[in-house]
Amino acid sequence: MNRWLSWWMAGLMVVVVFISMANSVTSQPRGRNSTLITYYCSVYYGRSPKYFLSNLNTTLLSLRQQLTNGSRYATARTLLNGESVWGLASCRGYVNTTECVACFNYAVDQLKVCALGNGAHIFYNDCDVRYGNNNFYAEANIRAGVVICGNTTSSQPANFRRTVDGLMSDLRTAAPRTSNYYAASTRRISDSNTTLYAIAQCNLNLSQSVCKDCLNSRYGSLDACLPSTTGRAIDNGCFMRYSNTPFFGLNQVTDITRFLDDGDSSKKRYIIGGVVGGVCLLLLVLALYLWHSRSKNRSNRRHGKITGSTAMLQGPAKYSYEDIKIATDNFSDKHRLGGGVFGEVYKGTLKDGDTVAIKKTIMASSRGKPHIDDELKIICNVHHRHLIRLLGYCNKGPFLFLVHEYMDNGSLDRFLYADKSKNLNWRQRFGIIYGTARGLAYLHEQYHVTIIHRDIKTSNILLDHEFEPKISDFGLIRLLPEDKTHITTKLAGSRDSGYVAPEYAIHGQLSEKVDTYSFGIVVLEIISGKRCHNVQGDESVGQSLLDHAWNLYDNGAHLKLVDERLNPSEYAVEDVKKIIEIALMCTQSPVSTRPAMSEVVTLLSDKSLDDMPTTRSTFLEDDIKIKVDTSISLSSDATASTVQFSGR
Incomplete structure (x- = not known):
């Protein structure tokens, strides 16, 4: 009631x-x-x-x-x-x-x-x-447009139709090429004193190609109006209109001529320019090759090796297998830190006294050593305070040993549910959430190569001596043999683990939003101190943590999710509620409703935490x-x- x-x-x-x-x-x-x-x-x-x-x-x-x-x-x-x-x-x-x-x-x-x-x-x-x-x-919905025609017919139907068709065709070409996706123009109808007025416009959130497709569709639908003296074609993403009555001033006309240069002469210029440019480029490449070969030969004769870097990216340091064995005391159990899909991890001490973490994994030999070198070069050049540094590597037979910086406090999962005596306060938990978000945003949008982690979980978030988070194992999935990289293996968790986005687990559809989903699950684990597999409680036995969180949210009972070990005086209730909503927002379907990780960082940076979309419903026309x-x-x-x- x-x-x-x-x-x-x-x-x-x-x-x-x-x-x-x-x-x-x-x-x-x-x-x-x-x-x-x-x-x-x-x-x-x-x-x-x-x-x-x-x-x-x-x-x-x-x-x-x-x-x-x-x-x-x-x-x-x-x-x-x-x-x-x-x-x-x-x-x-x-x-x-x-x-x-x-x-x-x-x-x-x-x-x-x-x-x-x-x-x-x-x-x-x-x-x-x-x-x-x-x-x-970003919707254009080019199949669901509406065309509305006037009820007055032109007295010169043939000329009118020809003029309208020509003008609207030019506008559909010009509008997507303008800075504001808008063009207005006029045209005199032959053998008549009548002037035709017309516009074409797209929403600015559309891409140029989508704008073009939308206007092409609306242009085609306007043919149903001719020879009516007015016509309008509308869609979610674009609008076209023509009329023999002025609806804008002559001083508001767009110069569309410069946007229409697609004729044969232009194509010929492009072809000629392309051929000339191609020949020049070929000659330049040949000259550079000859120069490089001569320089290489001189350098080899003088030093016996190349002393200069031949690539923009600097490769990781190369360690000998003997160095790795000594550092780990021949991979003794007392040095073993853990293990997983990517192999065993050992604590090691290098000759210079530096403490490192050494991961022993199987090399993707079927892909070849050049592939391994290229991938390692990409990974080792990632520099961010919330991402684990790859310091160097060593290959021995089928094994690849990766040397990473060492984190004093190990992985996050140890503090959430492995040892209940190791509690994290609210400030530390929020710092881990925020730092992890920043690290993922860097991988997705700020590094020169987009890296999708695909295996975000609490055991892959490591903590330094000040409990600052650093994401590990990013990019490593590409180093595994082909038969171990599919989602149906234990890699990237499993469908039961709750970390993997449904579109990736079921259909293999991969995007940055796969990491966003996993991040949302991790945030729920950090807030609740519970594993994502299932929740043990009076009304939640057998439920996944995500389902449990949604049920609490639907009933306005956000705070029941909060870890009982947290002191309520340490946090503001509204802040915790909003962060829970961020996590739920990250797990939404369809994928387009999830935010990019850069947006998540912005939301977390906002002290008022105002902008939290958490809804599973959609508006479908x-x-x-x-x-x-x-x-x-x-x-x-x-x-x-x-x-x-x-x-x-």
């Missing part, structure tokens, strides 16, 4: 929310360009109407502020308390700030008809506004039926009008 009352009260609140955003706009702005085209409402609802409406209001306010400041394209998101709201507002390139804000205000006022649906999209001639509880910024009543006309140049919605 309380839940129904909550929804009823929220239904009343939505009117207040939208009216406040409409800035007292009570009537549609006058003018042909402010005509409503169509709108969509989601038939699905979030879990908490109170938080959804609050987040929606915040998102819309942010969009309006950006438009008021002169932007023609605005995005915003508010992700508190599990009711995520992404928002987007796009005004056509020809409107001024006042017209843009007026169009947005009226759109927001009209969208109150969508009530508590967790997504909506409305289109006007001047602008479109969209919000939803998933990240839709394919699940909405749209029925258009064309019997009611909203304007003189529109044939579409009332839109009604019903769930499938």
